[in-house]
Amino acid sequence: MECAIKIRGETRMDDASPVGGNQTLDFDPDALREKYRLERDKRLREDGEAQYVELAGEFAHYAEDDPYADPNFTRAPLNDEVEVAIIGGGFSGLLAAARLREAGVDDFRIIEAGGDFGGTWYWNRYPGAQCDIESYCYLPLLEELGYIPKEKYSYSSEIFEHSQRVGKAHSLYDQACFQTRVNSLRWDEGLKRWRIATNRGDDMKARFVIMALGTASRAKLPGIPGIETFEGHSFHTSRWDYDYTGGDTTGGLTKLADKKVAIIGTGATAIQCVPYVGQYAEHLYVFQRTPSSVDLRGNKPTDEDWAKTLEPGWQRARRHNFAAVLEGKPFDEDLVNDGWTDIFRSLAAGVKDAVARGETLTPEAAGRYAELGDFMKMNKIRARVDETVKNPDAAEALKPWYRQFCKRPTFNDEFLPTFNRPNVTLVDVSEAKGVERITKTGVVANGVEYPVDCIIYASGFEISTAFKRRIGFEITGRDGLSLYDYYKDGFRTLHGHSSRNFPNWFYIGVGQNGLSVNMTAMFDDQAQHIAYIIKEARARQALTVEPTEAAEEAWVEVIRSVAVLNRDFQNACTPGYYNNEGGERSGGLNGQTFTPGINRFNEILAEWRATGELEGLELRRD
Numbered sequence: 354m355e356c357a358i359k360i361r362g363e364t365r366m367d368d369a370s371p372v373g374g375n376q377t378l379d380f381d382p383d384a385l386r387e388k389y390r391l392e393r394d395k396r397l398r399e400d401g402e403a404q405y406v407e408l409a410g411e412f413a414h415y416a417e418d419d420p421y422a423d424p425n426f427t428r429a430p431l432n433d434e435v436e437v438a439i440i441g442g443g444f445s446g447l448l449a450a451a452r453l454r455e456a457g458v459d460d461f462r463i464i465e466a467g468g469d470f471g472g473t474w475y476w477n478r479y480p481g482a483q484c485d486i487e488s489y490c491y492l493p494l495l496e497e498l499g500y501i502p503k504e505k506y507s508y509s510s511e512i513f514e515h516s517q518r519v520g521k522a523h524s525l526y527d528q529a530c531f532q533t534r535v536n537s538l539r540w541d542e543g544l545k546r547w548r549i550a551t552n553r554g555d556d557m558k559a560r561f562v563i564m565a566l567g568t569a570s571r572a573k574l575p576g577i578p579g580i581e582t583f584e585g586h587s588f589h590t591s592r593w594d595y596d597y598t599g600g601d602t603t604g605g606l607t608k609l610a611d612k613k614v615a616i617i618g619t620g621a622t623a624i625q626c627v628p629y630v631g632q633y634a635e636h637l638y639v640f641q642r643t644p645s646s647v648d649l650r651g652n653k654p655t656d657e658d659w660a661k662t663l664e665p666g667w668q669r670a671r672r673h674n675f676a677a678v679l680e681g682k683p684f685d686e687d688l689v690n691d692g693w694t695d696i697f698r699s700l701a702a703g704v705k706d707a708v709a710r711g712e713t714l715t716p717e718a719a720g721r722y723a724e725l726g727d728f729m730k731m732n733k734i735r736a737r738v739d740e741t742v743k744n745p746d747a748a749e750a751l752k753p754w755y756r757q758f759c760k761r762p763t764f765n766d767e768f769l770p771t772f773n774r775p776n777v778t779l780v781d782v783s784e785a786k787g788v789e790r791i792t793k794t795g796v797v798a799n800g801v802e803y804p805v806d807c808i809i810y811a812s813g814f815e816i817s818t819a820f821k822r823r824i825g826f827e828i829t830g831r832d833g834l835s836l837y838d839y840y841k842d843g844f845r846t847l848h849g850h851s852s853r854n855f856p857n858w859f860y861i862g863v864g865q866n867g868l869s870v871n872m873t874a875m876f877d878d879q880a881q882h883i884a885y886i887i888k889e890a891r892a893r894q895a896l897t898v899e900p901t902e903a904a905e906e907a908w909v910e911v912i913r914s915v916a917v918l919n920r921d922f923q924n925a926c927t928p929g930y931y932n933n934e935g936g937e938r939s940g941g942l943n944g945q946t947f948t949p950g951i952n953r954f955n956e957i958l959a960e961w962r963a964t965g966e967l968e969g970l971e972l973r974r975d
């Protein structure tokens with residue numbers, strides 16, 4: 354298939370155009386591709402993921418200090434037994450509990466490090482924190498609880514309250530162990546139970562374990578030399594210190610009025626909190642290595658008349674529709690119709706038009722259509738920076754030069770205008786591959802020291818680092834096998850949820866499963882599937898359930914076969930946690946997922962459940 358494309362008026366033959374025909378492009382795709390490559394190469398660091406520091410040892414306090422819980426809390430160690438231990442009380446843990454109850458399993462316990470339910474929404478209470486997926490799709494169990502979020506994108510306090518609502522509605526508070534961190538998980542073959550050791554001296558036993566840790570439960574720091582020498586105040590965004598800043602999640606950070614503040618990082622978190630700090634600090638320095646793609650947010654209050662029209666099954670249908678748009682599958686109407694779906698519609702437009710013209714597309718041609726759609730979308734994102742930011746140097750530095758899904762897209766209407774404030778300075782540290790050093794009194798970047806009173810690390814989480822770093826404790830299966838050794842060449846699972854040699858152990862999260870940016874929907878689907886397996890294993894009087902070797906190997910093969918294209922895409926991306934900082938391991942966060950998408954994945958699981966055969970699982974009674 355060939356069509357003519359005009360680039361700045363000059364016609365040339367190419368084999369892809371986003372809309373086909375004799376389209377005039379106002380940019381040169383080759384030049385843009387080269388610019389992306391240069392910007393990527395500029396940021397590649399030899400130390401890759403190792404540049405980040407785990408919050409352990411001298412840095413442990415950045416994670417362990419809980420500003421919201423009773424520091425004097427104590428309780429006697431537990432040496433008891435439950436049927437199911439759920440590790441994590443965020444949305445995935447809450448959903449696991451709710452779905453277990455539905456399946457008739459009530460003997461479970463939720464073990465949670467925080468002082469309440471909420472997980473990421475318990476910890477991340479920085480000013481401006483908000484879900485960036487439409488709340489009608491994101492907040493779980495809305496229909497079951499008869500709750501409609503107040504706005505299209507809920508702020509953190511509403512989401513945290515919703516976690517509590519789920520906890521109360523399903524009577525989960527009595528079954529939770531808060532302020533308790535798991536130290537290790539060990540399968541006891543003699544007892545056929547998991548042994549759970551915690552920081553409270555517990556030795557709990559559980560027949561089944563559900564890992565529900567979420568993707569952002571462990572914060573990380575940038576490995577900038579001298580962090581430990583800083584004598585001012587510092588904290589990670591996931592432990593916001595309102596005693597220091599004043600105010601709350603809605604603003605009012607008045608104690609910063611006489612403070613010079615540094616924010617290090619410009620990912621999805623910084624995009625949301627920078628406007629608040631910029632509004633209140635005497636001076637804010639934002640240290641940026643790679644700019645985020647910042648699109649329109651356009652939040653709005655919920656239309657009550659619309660809410661009244663919602664019919665039973667609406668939330669599942671809406672989530673399905675959202676996923677279909679994001680996967681480029683046919684849909685009648687884009688129900689969510691927001692920045693996320695706009696990106697995917699833009700990327701899919703060329704392919705859709707070509708198909709409508711009757712063209713038969715090779716995967717390569719489809720890929721080039723998508724690339725051109727991506728270039729056009731990112732051109733709009735960059736144009737938005739020029740339209741908003743008055744200082745031309747800052748505007749230039751704030752433009753992202755990479756494809757949309759190299760980094761998480763962000764949506765915010767206040768971030769870019771913040772750089773028009775006289776008290777806000779953008780410090781571009783891209784050439785130096787990051788901040789150079791922290792001193793007793795400030796931040797050194799590009800050879801210049803910026804004296805500050807406070808450093809706020811918006812440096813992200815152990816989302817895609819080595820699995821052990823993400824989990825943070827030992828998991829030992831049959832015959833003393835470490836899960837991390839078992840996964841040393843990548844995940845080995847059946848459908849992402851369980852692994853051979855780790856009987857009665859289930860994982861909710863991102864792995865060899867269909868991935869969705871709407872994490873809570875994905876967690877709910879996984880929780881329902883796991884609850885079904887546990888229910889069936891019990892009904893069949895099985896002591897243990899785990900995948901057969903053959904079934905596990907077959908699923909690993911499926912994942913390998915679908916992950917190839919994704920890996921090429923990731924390797925061409927600017928470094929970040931999506932691609933293991935440009936490293937080759939497994940092609941990044943998405944390199945092991947089921948790329949045909951969450952809807953197809955859920956169909957496979959539904960078909961699997963419908964047979965009632967528990968195919969690929971080995972159930973044992975001895």
Ligand code: NDP
Nearest residue numbers: 483484485575618619620621622642643761787788812813
């Ligand atoms: P990220 O990992 O996205 O961002 C970390 C930031 O720190 C990056 O900008 C990174 O730069 C920067 N950085 C790291 N090291 C250095 C260094 N040495 N010098 C200068 N800068 C440095 O973390 P976030 O907390 O922003 O977001 C993590 C994820 O959490 C999101 O992607 C999203 O999945 C989730 N989230 C979701 C939200 C929601 O609305 N639902 C809101 C907030 C977060 P570089 O990019 O160059 O590596």
